[in-house]
Amino acid sequence: MKQLIALIVVALSFSNPSLSWAGNNLVAGGTGGGSSSQTWEIRNVSGGFVSNGSLQNIRDYHCGVRLTTGNILIAGGTGTGGANSWEIRNTSGGLVSNGTLTANYFAYHTCTLLSNGNVLIVGGWADPSQNPNNYWEIRNSSGGLVNSGTLTTSRAKHTTTLLPSGNVFIVGGDYAYGSWEIRNSSFGLVSSGFPWGPRTFHCAVGLSNGNVFLADGTASAGTWEIRDGLGNLVSTGGLWASRYLGLTCNLLANSNILIVGGVYAAQSWEIRNQSGALVSQGSLSANRACHGVQVQSTGNILITGGGGSGRRYADYCTGTVWSPTTWELRSSTGSLVSTGNLLVPRKDGHTLTGY
Numbered sequence: 001m002k003q004l005i006a007l008i009v010v011a012l013s014f015s016n017p018s019l020s021w022a023g024n025n026l027v028a029g030g031t032g033g034g035s036s037s038q039t040w041e042i043r044n045v046s047g048g049f050v051s052n053g054s055l056q057n058i059r060d061y062h063c064g065v066r067l068t069t070g071n072i073l074i075a076g077g078t079g080t081g082g083a084n085s086w087e088i089r090n091t092s093g094g095l096v097s098n099g100t101l102t103a104n105y106f107a108y109h110t111c112t113l114l115s116n117g118n119v120l121i122v123g124g125w126a127d128p129s130q131n132p133n134n135y136w137e138i139r140n141s142s143g144g145l146v147n148s149g150t151l152t153t154s155r156a157k158h159t160t161t162l163l164p165s166g167n168v169f170i171v172g173g174d175y176a177y178g179s180w181e182i183r184n185s186s187f188g189l190v191s192s193g194f195p196w197g198p199r200t201f202h203c204a205v206g207l208s209n210g211n212v213f214l215a216d217g218t219a220s221a222g223t224w225e226i227r228d229g230l231g232n233l234v235s236t237g238g239l240w241a242s243r244y245l246g247l248t249c250n251l252l253a254n255s256n257i258l259i260v261g262g263v264y265a266a267q268s269w270e271i272r273n274q275s276g277a278l279v280s281q282g283s284l285s286a287n288r289a290c291h292g293v294q295v296q297s298t299g300n301i302l303i304t305g306g307g308g309s310g311r312r313y314a315d316y317c318t319g320t321v322w323s324p325t326t327w328e329l330r331s332s333t334g335s336l337v338s339t340g341n342l343l344v345p346r347k348d349g350h351t352l353t354g355y
Contacts, residue, residue: 023044023045023091023297023354023355024042024043024044024045024050024091024354024355025042025043025044025045025294025296025302025352025353025354025355026040026041026042026064026072026089026093026351026352026353026354026355027040027041027042027043027292027304027305027342027346027350027351027352028040028055028059028062028064028074028089028350028351028353029055029058029059029060029062029074029077029079029346029349029350029351030059030060030061030305030346030347030348030349030350030351031060031324031344031345031346031347031349031350034058035058036344036345037058037059037060037079037349038054038055038057038058038059038079039052039053039054039055039343039344040052040053040054040055040089040093041342041343041344042092042093043302043304043327045296045297045298045300045302046329046338047302047327047328047329047338047339047340048340049343051092051093052093052343053093053094055074055087056081056085056087056095056098057077057079057080057081057082057085057087058077058078058079058080058081058082059074059076059077059078059079059082059349060077060078060079060082060107060347060349060350061076061077061078061106061107061108061349062074062075062076062077062082062105062349062351063075063076063077063105063109063110063111063121063351064111064351064352064353065111065112065113065119065353066113066353066354066355067088067113067117067119067141068113068117068141069141070090070091070355071088071089071090071091071096071141072088072089072353072355073086073087073088073111073119073139073143074086074087074088074089074351075101075105075109075111075119075121075139076101076104076105076106076107076109076121076124077105077106077107077349078106078107078128078349083101083104083105083106083126083127084100084101084103084104084105085098085099085100085101086098086099086100086101086139086143087099088142088143091355097142097143098143099143101121101137102135102137102145102148103126103133103135103137103148104126104127104133105121105124105126105133106124106125106126106127106128106133107124107125107156107349108123108124108125108156108157108158108173108174109121109122109123109124109125109133109156110122110123110124110158110159110160112160112161112162112168113162114138114162114166114168114185115162115166115185116166116185117140117141118138118139118140118141118146118185119138119139119140119141120136120137120138120160120168120187121136121137121138121139122136122151122155122158122160122170123135123136123151123154123155123156123158123173124155124156125156130156132154132155132156132174132175133154133156134150134151134154135148135149135150135151136148136149136150136151136187137149138186138187147186147187149187152189153175153176153179153181154174154175154176155170155172155173155174155175155176156173156174156175157172157173157174157200157201158170158171158172158173158174158176158200159171159172159173159199159202159203159204159214161204161205161206161212162206163182163206163210163212163229164206164210164229165229166184166185167182167183167184167185167190167229168182168183168184168185169182169204169212169227169229169231170182170183171195171199171202171204171212171214172195172198172199172200172202172217172219173199173200174200177198177199177200177217177219178194178195178198178219179192179193179194179195180192180193180194180195180227180231181193182230182231191230191231192231193231195214195220195225195227196220196223196225196233196236197217197219197220197223197225197236198217198219198220199214199216199217199219199220200217200218200219201217201218201244201245201246202214202215202216202217202220202245202247203215203216203217203247203248203249203259204249205249205250205251205257206251207226207251207255207257207274208251208255208274209255209274210228210229211226211227211228211229211234211274212226212227212228212229213225213226213249213257213272213276214226214227215239215243215247215249215259216239216242216243216244216245216247216262217244217245218244218245221242221243221244221264222238222239222241222242222243223236223237223238223239224236224237224238224239224272224276225237226275226276235275235276236276237276237277239259239270240268240270240278240281241262241264241265241268241270241281242264242265243259243261243262243263243264243265244262244263244264245262245263245289245290246261246262246263246266246289246290246291246306246307246348247259247260247261247262247265247289248260248261248291248292248293250293250294250295250301251295252271252295252299252301252332253295253299253332254299254332255273255274256271256272256273256274256279256332257271257272257273257274258270258271258293258301258332258334259271259272260284260288260291260293260303261284261287261288261289261291261306262289263289263320266284266287266288266289266307266320266322267283267284267286267287267288268281268282268283268284269281269282269283269284269330269334270282271333271334280333280334281334282334282335284303284328285326285328285336285339286322286323286326286328287306287307287320287321287322287323288303288305288306288307288322288323289306289307289322289348290306290307290347290348290349291303291304291305291306291307291348291352292304292305292306292346292350292351292352293352294352294353294354295354296329296354299331299332300329300330300331300332300337301329301330301331301332302327302328302329302352303327303328303329303330304326304327304342304346304350304352305323305324305325305326305327305342305345305346305347305350306322306323306324306346306347306348307320307322307323307324307347307348322347324342324345324346324347325341325342325344325345325346326339326340326341326342327339327340327341327342328340
């Protein structure tokens, strides 16, 4: 029976990187600038402190992804030398290698693990003036460049989701909030279309049935839609709360979807099934937007930091009290397991990535 469960976990994790059940967790950057944004800390499955250290560059608004080697690739972000650089960290946080990207990925780009073990990096801002970065690149598990090119449609604050076919589903974002495209593992165009609701700063997660769940965003706040692996619309509906931006969507071990925070519903969560129906909802221990979320090997969910620096949403949440120095652990039903404190504030530009 244990072997059967292990095989199921491996199969689900391969087809759905969002279902990446963590051992320890790397929390990196995102403290609003300065030397603290050049730090990382490792937390175990219960949220407990393991170790800490320094990144190669100051990083906020970067991206992080677990590689097939078990290491973690961190790429781009604000800060001197951050936007056009990458680094790979091992399970102890040690530096494995680092290098230069082909373009400036300053903020709001995405990193996605492909089915062949490579990593796709797409779009975002090129600089503090919010000029679009019109580039994409693919890197292997050692950080080496595999391929790169120019986007036909600029995107930032978009989502990129791996499909069971090995293709990627790219949706919305600034400059292209009313469109989606499916690309193969070499970034060749497979198909394109239009979402039911225009989406930017939304969340997306691959489901265990092969569909993709999309929710909220500044252009379609309070709504969700489900698309199949070809981009066809399956169903639509409304969220329990309008979240607007800064929310997260994660696939749980029981195949339900956990939706957390967002600037208009910062202290709440909701759980939905694979059809989009509401299962339950409740309150968080703190206000959270642009936070980190990672499903653990225990089935619990670690939630870290969020809020605080204002780059992403200062105009939308005046007076909101954030708790960027805190974490909370929740069960797969949403109930609170435990809470604690991070070493430094991890604001809206940090990453939480499971090893």
